[in-house]
Amino acid sequence: MSVLIWGEAPAAGDIPVSERLRRVGDSHHGMWNYVTYRDAIALLGLDAAEIYPHGATRLDPERWADLGWLTCFCGPPASAVRAMRSAVAPASLNQYTPDLIEPLRDAAAEALGRSRGDAFEVVGTEGTQAAMALALMATVDPGDEVIVSDPGYFHIPTAIIAAGGVPVPVPIGRAGGFRLDPDDVASAITARTRAICIVDPVNPYGIVQTSDELAALGRLADRHRLLLVHDVTHAPLALDAHVPFRTLPALDLTANAVAALSVSHCYGMAGARIGFLGGPPQFVRACLQLKAALTRLNTNLISQHGALAALQDRGYVAAAQRTILANLAHLEQTLEGVPGVQLVVRPQRGFACALEVSGTGASAQELMVALFARRVAVYPGDGLGETAAAGTIRLNLSRPDSWAMEHLREVLPDAVAEAASGRWRPAVIALLERKGTDRAARLAARIRSLG
Numbered sequence: 001m002s003v004l005i006w007g008e009a010p011a012a013g014d015i016p017v018s019e020r021l022r023r024v025g026d027s028h029h030g031m032w033n034y035v036t037y038r039d040a041i042a043l044l045g046l047d048a049a050e051i052y053p054h055g056a057t058r059l060d061p062e063r064w065a066d067l068g069w070l071t072c073f074c075g076p077p078a079s080a081v082r083a084m085r086s087a088v089a090p091a092s093l094n095q096y097t098p099d100l101i102e103p104l105r106d107a108a109a110e111a112l113g114r115s116r117g118d119a120f121e122v123v124g125t126e127g128t129q130a131a132m133a134l135a136l137m138a139t140v141d142p143g144d145e146v147i148v149s150d151p152g153y154f155h156i157p158t159a160i161i162a163a164g165g166v167p168v169p170v171p172i173g174r175a176g177g178f179r180l181d182p183d184d185v186a187s188a189i190t191a192r193t194r195a196i197c198i199v200d201p202v203n204p205y206g207i208v209q210t211s212d213e214l215a216a217l218g219r220l221a222d223r224h225r226l227l228l229v230h231d232v233t234h235a236p237l238a239l240d241a242h243v244p245f246r247t248l249p250a251l252d253l254t255a256n257a258v259a260a261l262s263v264s265h266c267y268g269m270a271g272a273r274i275g276f277l278g279g280p281p282q283f284v285r286a287c288l289q290l291k292a293a294l295t296r297l298n299t300n301l302i303s304q305h306g307a308l309a310a311l312q313d314r315g316y317v318a319a320a321q322r323t324i325l326a327n328l329a330h331l332e333q334t335l336e337g338v339p340g341v342q343l344v345v346r347p348q349r350g351f352a353c354a355l356e357v358s359g360t361g362a363s364a365q366e367l368m369v370a371l372f373a374r375r376v377a378v379y380p381g382d383g384l385g386e387t388a389a390a391g392t393i394r395l396n397l398s399r400p401d402s403w404a405m406e407h408l409r410e411v412l413p414d415a416v417a418e419a420a421s422g423r424w425r426p427a428v429i430a431l432l433e434r435k436g437t438d439r440a441a442r443l444a445a446r447i448r449s450l451g
Helices: 019-026 037-044 078-087 102-111 127-137 156-162 182-188 211-224 281-295 301-311 314-335 364-372 403-420 425-435 438-448
Strands: 121-125 145-150 166-171 193-199 227-231 257-262 275-279 352-356 392-396
Touching: 019 156, 037 364, 037 425, 078 301, 102 121, 102 275, 102 301, 121 127, 121 281, 127 156, 127 193, 127 227, 127 257, 127 275, 127 281, 145 156, 156 166, 156 193, 166 182, 182 211, 193 211, 211 227, 275 281, 314 352, 314 403, 364 392, 364 403, 364 425, 364 438, 425 438
Parallel strands: 145 166, 145 193, 193 227, 227 257
Antiparallel strands: 121 275, 257 275, 352 392
């Protein structure tokens, strides 16, 4: 069991820490500051070393219905595994490698909908998170503002803070079709705004921005000289074929846009740590220069061969889409028999969805603990944003076996009843208060008001 993950944080000692580290520590989006599996394990009095033997990070799929982690359990593609095995050779390991081999750079550009050339290029990163962090570091100075959606992806706000910036959340919800509204974004722009981060499809709803909305955001970027960062990590899996999708670079609406993609999520290859940043060549080359200053510019060559095979595997994508749609239909049938729990909106892309649980009389955090007690792991909404904090649970729909969804159907009614009884309310409130962040305190107050 890793003491860095599961143990109480030791005293900092005399080592001086930076302001950015202090700000990350104070942020609700900082690692371990929102409610996670480790919190449910502690509240239930379970043994983390037994659940995660030898420092593992994945729940045993034979014993747990893990519907929280954001990786597609249909993956990795068999073609990617074969390619990586073939690439295991001394030449792949005993030298520094390019950030991307040229065939993978071409495939990544194709996946982003744009050909490489004088106006567009792709560089390699350690997943989408690194791509976005590098783009922000290249744009944001201390005190600069970056607009993000609320809810959105867990770690974008802390990436902004680590770059010295200030996240500015723009709420999204039913009134705007669960998309980022350009008019709301325009209202949030100030003289200190430097960038806008667009998670598309939106996490956790799986809804995609319209081309008109992207065009409006492009006009804002040009008018105010802003960077648009288009996170399209969940876009490769299309659940509604009638809903069009294109990246900002593919639409060619503005020269101020970059797109970030990886094989971590939709291709089930989070451990490969391969992502891509595509945009104007001068800018992405500068991001690569920053990467070289931090970690060198190389990415794992064995993983690169796997990523290339994955991006070219159309059969895998089609099979994964079928699995996700089947699980979504199963979930919809399950919810018909569980009053108070409903799908927020039917997802259009990706492999996750969001459930609204406020109708149960319990918070998402209480229901998360009750489900974890029944070996169903989900994430509540407090890591995603303020607007989804208390009433939303995110579910992963990509398990290819039928057991996980059947198990959820079996235990969900009892879990809802237990959460609504208030059994876990005092413990969850105390947990949130110990987090020590402003948002956690507000969330604790909201849960206390439930009775």
